[in-house]
Amino acid sequence: MNDETSGGPGDETTPLVAGPALADIHLHTNLGDGWISPARLIQAATLRQLAIVAVTDHDHVEGARRVEELLAEQNCTLRMITGVEVSTRNGHLLGLFVKKAPRPLRPVEESIDAIKEQGGLVIVPHPLGPLVPSLSRRRIDSLLAAGYEIDGIETYNPSPANAARRADVLSANKEWGLAEIGASDAHFWQHVGAAYTSFSGTTPEDLRRAIVERTVRAGGQDQRPARLNPAVYVAQCAWAWFVDPPRRVMRRRRESRAEHRIHEA
Numbered sequence: 001m002n003d004e005t006s007g008g009p010g011d012e013t014t015p016l017v018a019g020p021a022l023a024d025i026h027l028h029t030n031l032g033d034g035w036i037s038p039a040r041l042i043q044a045a046t047l048r049q050l051a052i053v054a055v056t057d058h059d060h061v062e063g064a065r066r067v068e069e070l071l072a073e074q075n076c077t078l079r080m081i082t083g084v085e086v087s088t089r090n091g092h093l094l095g096l097f098v099k100k101a102p103r104p105l106r107p108v109e110e111s112i113d114a115i116k117e118q119g120g121l122v123i124v125p126h127p128l129g130p131l132v133p134s135l136s137r138r139r140i141d142s143l144l145a146a147g148y149e150i151d152g153i154e155t156y157n158p159s160p161a162n163a164a165r166r167a168d169v170l171s172a173n174k175e176w177g178l179a180e181i182g183a184s185d186a187h188f189w190q191h192v193g194a195a196y197t198s199f200s201g202t203t204p205e206d207l208r209r210a211i212v213e214r215t216v217r218a219g220g221q222d223q224r225p226a227r228l229n230p231a232v233y234v235a236q237c238a239w240a241w242f243v244d245p246p247r248r249v250m251r252r253r254r255e256s257r258a259e260h261r262i263h264e265a
């Protein structure tokens with residue numbers, strides 16, 4: 001990728017935009033319930049001048065693995081983080097910098113532990129969200145009071161239902177003091193980068209440090225993301241309900257059979 005602002009040959013960490021780098025850390029591929037192919041995700045993120053993406057499919061990391069493989073084959077400045085959106089019994093939860101997906105449908109406390117045991121970061125997506133399973137204000141209060149370590153919270157999730165809760169989330173976070181994350185939760189390539197987290201640095205490790213030190217900032221595109229035909233959302237919704245869950249069950253079965261074989265060997 002050639003750009004006037006990038007450094008000399010071999011300098012692959014120079015960001016394309018001056019100032020803080022941008023990351024979109026909540027994205028779904030078509031190996032999960034999204035409609036974005038791994039190749040398209042890389043294209044769209046590059047177009048939006050993101051420095052980092054995290055692929056966070058529900059309860060598995062196959063989409064993240066595929067994006068990682070494609071990036072390894074390409075000469076591209078984009079960096080990626082393996083993430084997962086865990087379906088806990090109490091609402092969705094993002095794990096970043098994970099190696100494998102925690103078991104779904106467990107109490108949120110257990111899911112936090114499973115992410116932390118892998119050295120991951122815990123982010124609350126769409127907090128207080130009315131339409132998808134989301135952690136409530138009371139739940140977040142009690143987790144923090146019990147000493148569970150939550151690193152960040154989405155204060156900028158562009159879906160209209162979550163945008164309506166933004167003021168409440170920001171005011172609660174004055175007490176919580178969590179890193180303020182902007183993320184698109186994109187299921188369609190047109191929405192990649194519609195919200196982002198800015199940080200100083202360029203690498204995933206810089207982003208990790210910025211989240212831990214609470215120096216990240218949440219933001220979104222000034223321009224509204226492309227509005228898609230409503231039929232597309234209906235189709236995606238059907239996909240999320242009828243195609244993705246059976247695939248997740250099959251995956252889980254395959255994994256537990258493989259684990260079984262390892263134990264028996």
Ligand SMILES: [Zn+2]
Nearest residue numbers: 085092125132
């Ligand atoms: Zn979610």
Ligand SMILES: [Zn+2]
Nearest residue numbers: 026028085185
């Ligand atoms: Zn999501």
